[in-house]
Amino acid sequence: MSQPSLSTLLEFALEVTYQAGKITLGYFQTGVGVERKADSSPVTIADKTAEQYLRAQIEKYWPDHGMIGEEFGQQPGKGEYVWTIDPIDGTKSFVQGVPIYANLIALTDGKRPLVGVANFPALNEIVYATLGGGCYWNGRRARVSTCAVMKDAVLLGSEIDLTKYGEAKMEGWDRLLKATYIHRTWGDAYGYALVATGRAEIMVDAIMQVWDCGPFQVIMEEAGGTFTDWRGVPTIYNHEAIATNGLLYDETLGLVQPLTQ
Numbered sequence: 001m002s003q004p005s006l007s008t009l010l011e012f013a014l015e016v017t018y019q020a021g022k023i024t025l026g027y028f029q030t031g032v033g034v035e036r037k038a039d040s041s042p043v044t045i046a047d048k049t050a051e052q053y054l055r056a057q058i059e060k061y062w063p064d065h066g067m068i069g070e071e072f073g074q075q076p077g078k079g080e081y082v083w084t085i086d087p088i089d090g091t092k093s094f095v096q097g098v099p100i101y102a103n104l105i106a107l108t109d110g111k112r113p114l115v116g117v118a119n120f121p122a123l124n125e126i127v128y129a130t131l132g133g134g135c136y137w138n139g140r141r142a143r144v145s146t147c148a149v150m151k152d153a154v155l156l157g158s159e160i161d162l163t164k165y166g167e168a169k170m171e172g173w174d175r176l177l178k179a180t181y182i183h184r185t186w187g188d189a190y191g192y193a194l195v196a197t198g199r200a201e202i203m204v205d206a207i208m209q210v211w212d213c214g215p216f217q218v219i220m221e222e223a224g225g226t227f228t229d230w231r232g233v234p235t236i237y238n239h240e241a242i243a244t245n246g247l248l249y250d251e252t253l254g255l256v257q258p259l260t261q
Contacts, residue, residue: 006132006133009107010133013117013128014128016053016054016058017104017105017117018119018126020054020103021119021120022121023046023049023053024046024050024094024101025122027049028097032095042091042092042095044088044095046088048071048072048087050087051070051071051072054069055072055085058083062081064077065077066082067082067084068083069084070085070087070211081107081110082108083107084105084108084113084210084211084214085214086102086103086189086212086214087103088103089101089102089104089118089188089211100122101188102119102120102188104117104211104214105214106218112131112217112235113131113216113218114130115129115130115131116128116130116218118189118192118215118219120190126138128215128219129222130218130222131218131222135218135219135222135223142196143197144198144201144224145198145201145247146198146245146247147201147245148247150180150251152181153180153182153202154194154200154202155183155204156191156194156202157183157187157191157205158185158187159185165207169206169230169256172230172257173256175255175256176204179255180202186200189212191203191243192243195223196223196225197223201247201248202243202252204243205240206240207240208240209239210237214236216236226249229241231253232253
């Protein structure tokens, strides 16, 4: 049996993330109850219901594919394809009624993402890409910014204080703060979407899970940017992330890399 095309897989990913977005919007700004997981991060019925929907659709249409999701863990497949699922990336924003949360899905071949979709249902924005097929924002081709001067750059992060992740990362973050122009915590998935669509230049996370960043390597690279760990390795598997517009990549890594070795 022939493998499905990336365009077919993208169509599936777009449809199911749109439907997952509708599920989460049904709970958004309704005072939904919040539980705390073992790591103190919040989870709601919206997270669980959306992930259950996404997993059911993958099992229905791609029964040989594996899955790994934030709420219900890993399910091995029969081949190399694995879907990463984050039903609500930015649950802290979601429970506060802040609209910059996302539904994330990506298809990987076990080595790198081939398809990535980041849906922001409360903002009516969606950013998506396929390997070799370009990156799109609400149907329009998306490109990173042309800013090539660090002192003019917009730097984003999910957190302000990185001390708990070690002195090296805190010092690297401080160097980036001093070198750049505007600093905002438009974090989680939305930060990467902003860099991919040319509205910011650098996005930094000291810690990431594979489902948090599944879509963003292919999205950033197809938009003309970079997505790496703090040492410059292009991967979604190393539990940390830096995205840039490409033009500022070397300088960004030069500010953080010596401190992380």
